Amino acid sequence: MRHPQVEEDGGVLIRPQLFDGLAAVGRGVNLKFALQQRHHQRSRRFVIVDDEYCRLHRKKLDASFYTGKVAGNEAIVIAVSSGRCRLFREGREIDCVIPSEIAKRQRSALAVGDRVIAEPIEAALWRLKEILPRRTVLSRPDPMNPRVERLIAANIDLVVNVVSIRNPPLRPGLIDRFLIAAQRGGAQPAICVNKIDLAANREDALEPLRVYEGLQIPVVACSTKTGEGIDALRTLLSGKTSALVGHSGVGKSSILNALDATLSLATADLHKKGSGRHTTTSSTLFDLGDETYVIDTPGIREFGLWDLTPETLRESFPEFQEAAEWCRFNDCTHLHEPDCEVKRRVESGAINPARYDAYVRLAEDLRK
Numbered sequence: 263m264r265h266p267q268v269e270e271d272g273g274v275l276i277r278p279q280l281f282d283g284l285a286a287v288g289r290g291v292n293l294k295f296a297l298q299q300r301h302h303q304r305s306r307r308f309v310i311v312d313d314e315y316c317r318l319h320r321k322k323l324d325a326s327f328y329t330g331k332v333a334g335n336e337a338i339v340i341a342v343s344s345g346r347c348r349l350f351r352e353g354r355e356i357d358c359v360i361p362s363e364i365a366k367r368q369r370s371a372l373a374v375g376d377r378v379i380a381e382p383i384e385a386a387l388w389r390l391k392e393i394l395p396r397r398t399v400l401s402r403p404d405p406m407n408p409r410v411e412r413l414i415a416a417n418i419d420l421v422v423n424v425v426s427i428r429n430p431p432l433r434p435g436l437i438d439r440f441l442i443a444a445q446r447g448g449a450q451p452a453i454c455v456n457k458i459d460l461a462a463n464r465e466d467a468l469e470p471l472r473v474y475e476g477l478q479i480p481v482v483a484c485s486t487k488t489g490e491g492i493d494a495l496r497t498l499l500s501g502k503t504s505a506l507v508g509h510s511g512v513g514k515s516s517i518l519n520a521l522d523a524t525l526s527l528a529t530a531d532l533h534k535k536g537s538g539r540h541t542t543t544s545s546t547l548f549d550l551g552d553e554t555y556v557i558d559t560p561g562i563r564e565f566g567l568w569d570l571t572p573e574t575l576r577e578s579f580p581e582f583q584e585a586a587e588w589c590r591f592n593d594c595t596h597l598h599e600p601d602c603e604v605k606r607r608v609e610s611g612a613i614n615p616a617r618y619d620a621y622v623r624l625a626e627d628l629r630k
Contacts, residue, residue, distance in 0.1 A: 336394070339376040339416075340547040347372065349380060349388065350549070356380070358388040373399065373413035374545040374557050375503065398448035400505055403566040411568050415505040415545060415557045420498070421449045424508035424517065426457040427467045433509060434470055438620040439565045440507055441479065442578040446570075452480040454495055454506075456513040459485040473614045477580065486516040496521055503555040505545075510561030518558055522550050527558070572628060579621050581613055597625060 337351035337358075345365045349356040358380050364371045372378075372393065379392040396416045404412040415421075421444035425432055437453065444451040453474055461467035464483075471481050480498055484491025495517070506514040515527040525548060545559045572595060576582060582604050586594060590601035596618075607613040 335380055335382075335388075337378055337380055338547070339372065339374050339378060341544065342372055342374060343544065347390065349378065350547070351380075356388050357386060358390055359383070360390050364390065364393075367410075370404070370411050370413060373401075373416040374547050375416040375418055375505075377417060400443060400447050400449065400507070401568045402443065403568050405564075405566075408566065414507070414559055417503060418449045418505045418557065419502040420452055420504040421447075422452045422454050422499070422504055422506050424454045424456055424506050424512045424514050426460075426509075426512040427455065428457060428460045430509050430511050432467075432470060434616060435620060435623060436509060436565060437471075437474070438617075438624070439567055441474075442567055442570070442575075442624075443565070445578060446567075446574065449505075452482070452498060454517065455481065455483040456517060457485060457487075458483040458490060459488050470616070473617055476614075484517070484520075486513055486520045489520070492517075492520045499550070499554055499556060501553050503547075503557070505557040505559055507559050508561060510563060512561065514558055514561065518548060518556060521556070522548070567624075570624075570628065572625065575621070575624055575628065579617065581617065582621075585613065595625070597622065 335351065337349035337356065339347050340350045340355065341348040342360075345360055345362075347358050347360055349358045360372065372390075376396070377394040378390055379394065380388040380390050383389045398418055399416050400414040400418060400421055401411050402414060404410040421440065423437055423440040423444075425437060441451045453471060455468065455471065458464065458467070468481075468483060475481050482491055482495045482498055484495055486492070499521070506517065508514060519525055519527055545557055547555055547557045549555055570578075576586070576596065582596065585603040585607050586596070588603035589596070589599065591599050594602055594604070596602050596604040604613065604618070608615055608618045
């Protein structure tokens with residue numbers, strides 16, 4: 263296991279391997295966190311958290327992870343800006359300074375939804391001390407540097423991919439990417455179809471999404487204009503921490519306004535060419551009451567997948583798994599090999615051809 267260089271008096275975020283005590287996190291979670299240990303008043307260091315450390319400190323780590331009982335001033339990150347973040351603790355919001363060693367790689371080190379330890383440095387200002395272990399994470403490659411992971415949200419139960427019937431049109435390829443990112447990060451995926459009132463024929467409009475219902479992924483159709491489906495969406499979100507993600511212009515902020523009219527979030531019409539406008543420029547966590555929290559994320563037009571390999575891509579299509587056991591080759595890629603059971607079932611219709619086409623496109627992207 264490779265470790266990053268340890269920096270003095272700063273938060274080095276490391277990527278430990280998953281271990282038994284965190285089995286509940288789920289497969290493929292990019293777990294990044296720092297554990298701070300003081301040796302004397304004037305110096306401190308960060309401990310490399312690897313499998314051996316976890317074995318020796320399992321009881322302490324498990325208690326913190328599962329019960330949330332940690333020492334110090336724990337808070338949740340509800341917004342992140344340059345060098346600062348907003349925290350929510352004991353019913354109030356706190357302005358917090360991000361230490362320079364974390365701020366330098368802020369987009370890959372800190373996310374809305376993170377549980378952190380902070381300390382007051384003056385009456386209305388706190389300082390971030392420690393980022394606690396994450397249950398789940400949603401991330402993507404940084405568009406400016408694809409070798410760097412950009413965090414979108416942390417500690418989420420549900421990733422809701424918001425799509426629209428029209429304006430902008432439905433993009434199944436983008437849906438598949440969001441579903442893979444959610445599952446690999448340890449969260450449950452769901453799909454919210456907004457603007458259902460614009461559909462000329464409701465059943466025809468929803469037909470491309472039936473395949474996801476067959477995969478036990480919730481699909482909720484709604485309209486912020488008519489109010490249809492808003493109660494069903496509210497029920498889906500209830501008691502969870504969820505992230506709304508999707509293409510620009512699909513109406514994520516409008517949905518939040520429909521869920522809680524007191525928010526009054528800014529919304530905008532589409533450009534004349536039909537592409538969405540960015541009204542949300544950074545992720546923000548909102549408390550909808552009754553232990554229900556929703557993170558509104560900026561709209562995107564393209565979504566890359568972080569740390570995806572051919573092997574993990576195959577694992578991300580659960581409908582392939584049983585068929586793959588009958589392929590001639592154990593390492594069959596389901597692309598060009600003879601006697602591929604996955605391809606045979608695609609041809610027979612047992613596996614949805616649209617899902618297989620999505621797999622092929624993603625596999626081709628990995629080879630570029």
